[in-house]
Amino acid sequence: MATKSICLYFQVHQPTRLRLYRFFDIGKDSHYYDDFANRTILRRVAQKCYLPMNQLMLELVNQYKGKFKIAYSISGSALDQFQRFAPEVIESFRALAATGKVEFLAETYYHSLASLASGSEFEHQVKKHAAKIEELFGVTPTAFRNTELVYSNGIGEEVYNLGYKTMLTEGARHIMGWRSPNFVYTAETQPRLKLLLRNYNLSDDIAFRFSNKGWEMWPLTADKYVNWLKESAKDDEIINLFMDYETFGEHQSAESGIFDFMKALPGAVLADGTFSFVTPTEATKKHKAIGDLDVEDPISWADEERDVTAWLGNELQQEAFNKVYAMTEKLSIVNDPDLWEDFGHLQESDHFYYMCTKFFSDGEVHKYFNPYDTPYEAFINYMNVISDFQIRLDEKRAALDVKETVQKELKKAKKK
Amino acid sequence: MFGWEFPPHIAGGLGTACEGIVKGLAYNGVETLFVMPSASGDEDQSATTIINASDVEVDTVSETVEEYLDKVKFIHIGTNMVPYADPEEFSRLVEEDRKRQVKDFSISYGQKYKFSGKYGANLMEEVARYAMVGGTIAMQRKDEFDVIHAHDWLTYYAGIAAKELTGKPLVIHVHATSFDRGSVDNIDTRVFAIEKKGMEMADRVVTVSDLTRNIVINRYGIDASKVVTVHNAVDFSGRENLEVKRGVKEPVVTFLGRITYQKGPEYFIEAAAKVLKRTKNVRFVMAGSGDMMNRCIRHAARLGISDRFHFTGFLRGVDVQKMFALSDVYIMPSISEPFGISPLEAMRTGVPSIISKQSGAAEVLKYAFKVDFWDVDAIADDIYALLSYPALADFSNRMGFDEVNALKWNGATAKLKKVYESVVK
Numbered sequence: 001m002a003t004k005s006i007c008l009y010f011q012v013h014q015p016t017r018l019r020l021y022r023f024f025d026i027g028k029d030s031h032y033y034d035d036f037a038n039r040t041i042l043r044r045v046a047q048k049c050y051l052p053m054n055q056l057m058l059e060l061v062n063q064y065k066g067k068f069k070i071a072y073s074i075s076g077s078a079l080d081q082f083q084r085f086a087p088e089v090i091e092s093f094r095a096l097a098a099t100g101k102v103e104f105l106a107e108t109y110y111h112s113l114a115s116l117a118s119g120s121e122f123e124h125q126v127k128k129h130a131a132k133i134e135e136l137f138g139v140t141p142t143a144f145r146n147t148e149l150v151y152s153n154g155i156g157e158e159v160y161n162l163g164y165k166t167m168l169t170e171g172a173r174h175i176m177g178w179r180s181p182n183f184v185y186t187a188e189t190q191p192r193l194k195l196l197l198r199n200y201n202l203s204d205d206i207a208f209r210f211s212n213k214g215w216e217m218w219p220l221t222a223d224k225y226v227n228w229l230k231e232s233a234k235d236d237e238i239i240n241l242f243m244d245y246e247t248f249g250e251h252q253s254a255e256s257g258i259f260d261f262m263k264a265l266p267g268a269v270l271a272d273g274t275f276s277f278v279t280p281t282e283a284t285k286k287h288k289a290i291g292d293l294d295v296e297d298p299i300s301w302a303d304e305e306r307d308v309t310a311w312l313g314n315e316l317q318q319e320a321f322n323k324v325y326a327m328t329e330k331l332s333i334v335n336d337p338d339l340w341e342d343f344g345h346l347q348e349s350d351h352f353y354y355m356c357t358k359f360f361s362d363g364e365v366h367k368y369f370n371p372y373d374t375p376y377e378a379f380i381n382y383m384n385v386i387s388d389f390q391i392r393l394d395e396k397r398a399a400l401d402v403k404e405t406v407q408k409e410l411k412k413a414k415k416k
Numbered sequence: 417m418f419g420w421e422f423p424p425h426i427a428g429g430l431g432t433a434c435e436g437i438v439k440g441l442a443y444n445g446v447e448t449l450f451v452m453p454s455a456s457g458d459e460d461q462s463a464t465t466i467i468n469a470s471d472v473e474v475d476t477v478s479e480t481v482e483e484y485l486d487k488v489k490f491i492h493i494g495t496n497m498v499p500y501a502d503p504e505e506f507s508r509l510v511e512e513d514r515k516r517q518v519k520d521f522s523i524s525y526g527q528k529y530k531f532s533g534k535y536g537a538n539l540m541e542e543v544a545r546y547a548m549v550g551g552t553i554a555m556q557r558k559d560e561f562d563v564i565h566a567h568d569w570l571t572y573y574a575g576i577a578a579k580e581l582t583g584k585p586l587v588i589h590v591h592a593t594s595f596d597r598g599s600v601d602n603i604d605t606r607v608f609a610i611e612k613k614g615m616e617m618a619d620r621v622v623t624v625s626d627l628t629r630n631i632v633i634n635r636y637g638i639d640a641s642k643v644v645t646v647h648n649a650v651d652f653s654g655r656e657n658l659e660v661k662r663g664v665k666e667p668v669v670t671f672l673g674r675i676t677y678q679k680g681p682e683y684f685i686e687a688a689a690k691v692l693k694r695t696k697n698v699r700f701v702m703a704g705s706g707d708m709m710n711r712c713i714r715h716a717a718r719l720g721i722s723d724r725f726h727f728t729g730f731l732r733g734v735d736v737q738k739m740f741a742l743s744d745v746y747i748m749p750s751i752s753e754p755f756g757i758s759p760l761e762a763m764r765t766g767v768p769s770i771i772s773k774q775s776g777a778a779e780v781l782k783y784a785f786k787v788d789f790w791d792v793d794a795i796a797d798d799i800y801a802l803l804s805y806p807a808l809a810d811f812s813n814r815m816g817f818d819e820v821n822a823l824k825w826n827g828a829t830a831k832l833k834k835v836y837e838s839v840v841k
Contacts, residue, residue: 026663380729
């Protein structure tokens with residue numbers, strides 16, 4: 001086994017898009033989702049990306065007899081949609097799981113930002129997600145990746161307390177300074193939590209730049225890329241390539257040659273011999289940590305800033321975020337399964353992303369992922385849904401009060 | 417009578433008012449010919465004869481183009497309104513436009529011009545052409561009318577052309593002024609110039625409220641003796657009250673209109689925040705759209721009231737009725753409102769209304785709650801009182817309903833008839 005490593009992890013997520021929900025619907029209609037859009041988009045992406053890419057990955061794992069390894073993190077929201085609209089995708093992930101060379105990571109079930117809002121909700125979602133992975137794929141996740149790679153000292157501790165010793169995050173420049181992301185680090189406040197940092201340059205070469213003909217490096221070939229990997233890891237140990245799975249066939253079309261590139265990459269890497277492939281959990285066992293990282297304010301893999309302003313940067317986003325999490329306590333008292341489920345979907349980070357008003361350097365990326373014409377429309381629609389949800393919650397709460405009062409009265413009557 | 421629009425295809429309140437006026441005049445025994453730039457043929461002609469300016473050729477007035485232009489030489493073929501052009505680009509556009517229009521006019525002389533009848537980018541050009549066609553129509557029908565009546569600045573040039581060519585008296589009707597569209601320091605000077613010209617050339621100026629009358633006298637410098645207020649009315653005939661199932665339990669306080677500076681939307685938001693500090697049992701709705709909408713959304717979010725303060729976007733037709741039917745309090749905090757018909761609609765639907773003293777409607781509505789637009793404490797007080805003391809809301813509903821039903825165009829147009837009589841020799 002080569003001493004240096006490449007760790008490939010793919011993020012699989014699909015948001016539960018909301019339907020056009022008007023003021024007039026509040027209190028009358030509590031179905032919030034655009035089932036048609038969700039089904040259509042999911043089936044399209046399944047055909048273009050999930051199914052062909054899973055097939056390719058399976059062939060490669062088999063072809064290289066276990067020397068090619070990858071990791072996935074699949075959000076619960078995506079898994080729910082696969083089960084409803086494209087169960088064959090679940091089957092193809094099962095086939096990958098059965099090889100034993102594919103690691104499935106833990107994350108929040110609803111691809112949420114609960115780690116920034118509520119400890120109890122975060123814990124609930126992490127456990128719910130792990131249970132779902134066990135149920136579907138028969139494996140228990142041992143490494144954690146938070147939504148959008150959001151990380152801070154505090155989140156690191158929570159994650160460790162939930163039983164994870166490996167966590168993935170961004171090699172954000174403002175945190176790394178002169179240090180290289182190509183090593184394993186530990187959390188400053190929890191030395192037993194090991195951190196894997198995304199090499200964003202090399203990851204984005206594939207995820208963002210691959211098909212850009214204006215890029216001076218275009219076209220990218222596997223051999224060229226292996227040279228870059230070697231160059232980057234000259235004095236280092238591990239290169240973490242983390243990206244959205246939808247890169248393959250959806251963001252970068254099949255015609256761009258992205259599948260051919262991925263087909264050639266494992267062979268090129270293994271033939272060169274500098275690197276071997278590892279999964280995240282293997283990586284933290286194989287490599288020693290060389291230092292700790294102090295991250296006071298949350299970082300993420302998004303935008304130039306690598307912070308959480310894509311979701312919580314403006315007053316609309318903060319207002320929506322505060323309003324939805326303000327309901328947590330009442331929800332636990334009422335403890336109604338339907339409400340819990342809607343509450344989960346309403347926490348998906350995508351809803352807040354749609355309200356982003358940063359339309360400058362990262363505007364193109366934002367627009368690509370956004371079903372709304374303006375952040376204002378996204379906000380109004382979301383708040384209308386929240387209003388209806390709040391009404392349902394209050395009604396259940398009131399009904400519960402009545403029930404309790406009646407029971408108390410009955411007890412009193414019995415005593416007499 | 418020169419108008420710009422007529423129901424059913426209308427963009428604002430002007431068309432509706434014109435329909436009320438011609439119907440009322442018919443009731444009072446006054447016949448009208450109603451000229452509009454672009455008629456679609458489905459207008460109700462029971463009370464008036466609609467003349468579609470798009471069907472008329474500009475060729476029967478004078479022998480030559482020169483003679484015609486000489487008679488109506490006051491008409492400056494202005495440039496189109498081009499928003500956000502920088503000074504250099506603007507002057508280039510003006511120059512290009514002037515050349516093009518002289519050419520166009522020479523060609524179109526003797527031809528029909530297809531008006532859009534909208535409020536688009538070439539509005540100024542349409543206004544000028546409408547004047548040409550208006551003059552033609554007036555000459556063609558010289559023996560059929562006694563008075564020329566022009567509604568709002570879009571038609572003033574047409575009115576003046578008609579007066580110049582026929583010598584008949586001109587009444588112009590001021591539904592709004594430039595000062596109701598922009599702030600005092602920021603008005604469209606080209607529109608202002610047309611308005612002033614129209615008022616000066618008119619034999620009588622009719623205003624929809626005393627508020628507007630004062631603006632005409634003080635800001636346009638018009639002789640007070642020829643400015644007459646005829647308050648607007650509203651026609652509720654054929655209107656049935658809509659039964660709407662309510663989704664929200666809480667009472668609803670509604671603002672409905674264009675979300676622009678003049679309508680005072682931010683005073684509503686501030687008042688809402690004040691009310692919400694005292695009671696959570698209320699929802700606020702801002703219905704409509706406009707250039708301040710996004711700013712208002714942010715404003716409400718900043719105040720942390722977005723779960724109780726809703727935006728609907730632009731509402732049309734039956735949704736407007738639905739919105740009134742869903743409301744418990746209506747609010748119009750306009751900074752400047754020549755009249756403002758919407759509180760009348762609200763009160764007719766049984767919704768008590770809070771309106772600003774800076775609106776023409778405040779002059780005729782005894783049973784509406786009147787506040788200064790800037791006095792958010794007073795607005796909040798009134799909202800809270802109407803929500804908390806049912807007797808108050810009931811009283812204001814009952815009296816308000818009778819009050820607005822009494823505001824009929826038949827009465828308003830009887831006054832208008834007197835104005836006509838005063839100018840016909």
